[in-house]
Amino acid sequence: MATIKDVANDAGVAVGTVSKVLNGQHVSAKNKKKVEASIAKLGYQMNYYARGLRTNDTYTIAVIVPDILNPFFACLVSYIERELYQRGYKMFLCQSQKDVAKEAYYLKLVHQNRVDGIIGVTYNETEPYLSGDIPMVMIDRHFKTDICCVSSDNFHGGELAAEYLVAGGSKRLLFIRTGSTLESETLKRGQGFEASCQKQGVVYKMVDFGDDTESYSEADIYQYLKSHMQGGVLFFDGIYTSTDGLALAVLELLRQLGIQVPQDVQVIGHDGLKHMNKGAYLLSSIAQPIKDMAKVSVDKAIRLIHKEPVDQMTILPVTFVYGGTTRQA
Amino acid sequence: MATIKDVANDAGVAVGTVSKVLNGQHVSAKNKKKVEASIAKLGYQMNYYARGLRTNDTYTIAVIVPDILNPFFACLVSYIERELYQRGYKMFLCQSQKDVAKEAYYLKLVHQNRVDGIIGVTYNETEPYLSGDIPMVMIDRHFKTDICCVSSDNFHGGELAAEYLVAGGSKRLLFIRTGSTLESETLKRGQGFEASCQKQGVVYKMVDFGDDTESYSEADIYQYLKSHMQGGVLFFDGIYTSTDGLALAVLELLRQLGIQVPQDVQVIGHDGLKHMNKGAYLLSSIAQPIKDMAKVSVDKAIRLIHKEPVDQMTILPVTFVYGGTTRQA
Numbered sequence: 001m002a003t004i005k006d007v008a009n010d011a012g013v014a015v016g017t018v019s020k021v022l023n024g025q026h027v028s029a030k031n032k033k034k035v036e037a038s039i040a041k042l043g044y045q046m047n048y049y050a051r052g053l054r055t056n057d058t059y060t061i062a063v064i065v066p067d068i069l070n071p072f073f074a075c076l077v078s079y080i081e082r083e084l085y086q087r088g089y090k091m092f093l094c095q096s097q098k099d100v101a102k103e104a105y106y107l108k109l110v111h112q113n114r115v116d117g118i119i120g121v122t123y124n125e126t127e128p129y130l131s132g133d134i135p136m137v138m139i140d141r142h143f144k145t146d147i148c149c150v151s152s153d154n155f156h157g158g159e160l161a162a163e164y165l166v167a168g169g170s171k172r173l174l175f176i177r178t179g180s181t182l183e184s185e186t187l188k189r190g191q192g193f194e195a196s197c198q199k200q201g202v203v204y205k206m207v208d209f210g211d212d213t214e215s216y217s218e219a220d221i222y223q224y225l226k227s228h229m230q231g232g233v234l235f236f237d238g239i240y241t242s243t244d245g246l247a248l249a250v251l252e253l254l255r256q257l258g259i260q261v262p263q264d265v266q267v268i269g270h271d272g273l274k275h276m277n278k279g280a281y282l283l284s285s286i287a288q289p290i291k292d293m294a295k296v297s298v299d300k301a302i303r304l305i306h307k308e309p310v311d312q313m314t315i316l317p318v319t320f321v322y323g324g325t326t327r328q329a
Numbered sequence: 330m331a332t333i334k335d336v337a338n339d340a341g342v343a344v345g346t347v348s349k350v351l352n353g354q355h356v357s358a359k360n361k362k363k364v365e366a367s368i369a370k371l372g373y374q375m376n377y378y379a380r381g382l383r384t385n386d387t388y389t390i391a392v393i394v395p396d397i398l399n400p401f402f403a404c405l406v407s408y409i410e411r412e413l414y415q416r417g418y419k420m421f422l423c424q425s426q427k428d429v430a431k432e433a434y435y436l437k438l439v440h441q442n443r444v445d446g447i448i449g450v451t452y453n454e455t456e457p458y459l460s461g462d463i464p465m466v467m468i469d470r471h472f473k474t475d476i477c478c479v480s481s482d483n484f485h486g487g488e489l490a491a492e493y494l495v496a497g498g499s500k501r502l503l504f505i506r507t508g509s510t511l512e513s514e515t516l517k518r519g520q521g522f523e524a525s526c527q528k529q530g531v532v533y534k535m536v537d538f539g540d541d542t543e544s545y546s547e548a549d550i551y552q553y554l555k556s557h558m559q560g561g562v563l564f565f566d567g568i569y570t571s572t573d574g575l576a577l578a579v580l581e582l583l584r585q586l587g588i589q590v591p592q593d594v595q596v597i598g599h600d601g602l603k604h605m606n607k608g609a610y611l612l613s614s615i616a617q618p619i620k621d622m623a624k625v626s627v628d629k630a631i632r633l634i635h636k637e638p639v640d641q642m643t644i645l646p647v648t649f650v651y652g653g654t655t656r657q658a
Binding site for chain 2: 060067068069070071074075077078081082085090091092093094095097102109245248275276277278279
């Protein structure tokens with residue numbers, strides 16, 4: 001079996017040059033080409049296990065998200081994998097499905113030297129497993145401990161939603177949320193919405209239907225909407241929801257109640273999901289910069305692995321996107 | 330740091346029993362509980378690298394799909410990850426994005442002892458990298474070499490589509506496909522459709538718009554449909570497409586052409602995608618048994634890793650699902 005020395009001899013370069021190519025470090029384009037040709041010619045294969053033992057690096061990052069059946073997380077994971085591959089890293093995918101034990105299992109892989117770092121979206125109380133010296137980047141969740149975080153501007157997203165609903169003529173606004181009530185950046189969506197409603201002096205109401213894994217949420221929302229109707233008219237004429245998934249459920253409930261969107265009621269979601277993740281927007285929404293969030297998360301994780309300085313918190317901008325459920329584009 | 334002997338002493342069992350628990354092998358429920366309690370109490374952590382060197386097993390499978398932005402692949406990957414986790418395996422996710430080099434990189438990980446096996450959906454000419462002795466399961470792609478394959482009954486899916494279109498009153502059928510033309514189980518969708526059209530004695534046409542990564546496909550399909558219209562009426566009154574994604578694009582083109590679905594034209598897709606991957610079906614379709622395909626693929630991969638016998642080909646049943654774009658439910 002060919003060794004690294006054989007490759008160096010064949011390519012006519014130093015062993016260190018071959019090593020740099022293998023580790024994705026910079027060498028001249030000419031030398032890179034020579035080394036790659038020799039690797040191919042000799043069928044050289046790196047012993048990754050030996051490399052792992054020597055350098056303690058696995059070039060692997062575990063990505064923990066609740067569930068990629070949710071298109072938002074599928075998009076996020078998709079872009080993270082692209083970024084990681086470009087940087088020479090492989091990705092373990094873990095769908096925590098709100099299972100604390102499963103999350104803990106992946107978090108422990110760092111201690112076991114099976115992965116170099118973690119990028120996670122977690123809604124569990126996983127703090128016992130966390131300590132500041134692990135290369136870890138959390139998306140949308142700002143732990144009290146010193147964990148690095150990447151998020152989008154959820155507060156401004158809420159403000160934008162209230163502004164667009166009012167600009168489109170709505171006078172009585174409703175914010176509906178479901179999901180974890182653990183401290184999280186995403187809670188700021190409602191806070192920004194409320195702040196803007198107060199600033200604009202518009203009537204508003206905030207309702208929380210708890211965790212969306214509870215199957216009774218949708219029936220509860222239906223009852224809530226129905227109890228606020230009189231003579232076929234809903235008291236609220238503008239609705240902002242905490243996610244696009246929830247907005248789609250609300251749109252279906254409004255359809256069942258005979259309410260026209262956007263004529264009677266405008267609806268704005270949050271996430272910016274598209275048809276098949278590539279077509280038109282599913283509905284008017286506050287779009288998160290998913291690609292940028294993936295890029296910044298990967299960049300931070302790799303910097304942490306290399307013990308380079310990173311900003312503890314990065315907040316990326318959001319935008320309003322038109323998808324047919326508001327009166328203004 | 331606690332050793333495996335410490336765990337055995339604390340639990341009052343043999344070292345071999347602890348080892349079995351760590352490797353997911355069968356021990357009595359009572360002993361399993363004791364060992365797990367001692368592991369938790371002593372904070373024992375397996376040295377996976379050392380284990381990897383010793384047993385040559387990584388308990389990792391690489392899953393290669395084109396792109397999880399496509400909801401079909403997101404579903405498939407999601408269910409595969411669940412199955413793998415239940416079996417004690419971790420998952421590398423690779424989105425090949427039809428990049429041969431990226432696929433080859435992951436395929437080579439098997440040789441480098443970085444993964445135990447591969448589950449893949451690939452549309453590239455990756456055969457040079459394949460050999461029969463690698464634990465590998467391909468989904469929907471039947472290589473000429475001895476690679477294990479899991480697929481759904483694509484031929485019968487095509488037959489079902491033709492039958493449902495005719496049962497709903499369509500008399501002039503059209504099959505539209507895009508995508509790779511490499512030999513693949515998915516090509517049988519059109520073959521089954523054609524066979525059923527001939528058997529039913531109905532007028533039909535088969536058209537292929539090549540690889541859907543080509544951006545001009547949609548304009549081509551639009552032109553094709555338009556050129557088969559006369560006085561606002563489309564010659565074809567029943568359309569079956571090779572995927573749901575393509576069907577959604579066709580539905581939008583029909584809308585632009587002023588054609589009513591399902592009144593004027595019935596449309597059936599293939600895959601069985603749902604709103605947000607959990608709600609109602611996006612359209613009438615031939616549903617693949619994605620969960621079962623994931624389960625069987627994982628089962629076969631692990632059997633191959635353990636050098637146990639497996640069927641080379643498994644074909645799982647498909648079903649017609651109603652999603653509003655056909656006249657019959």
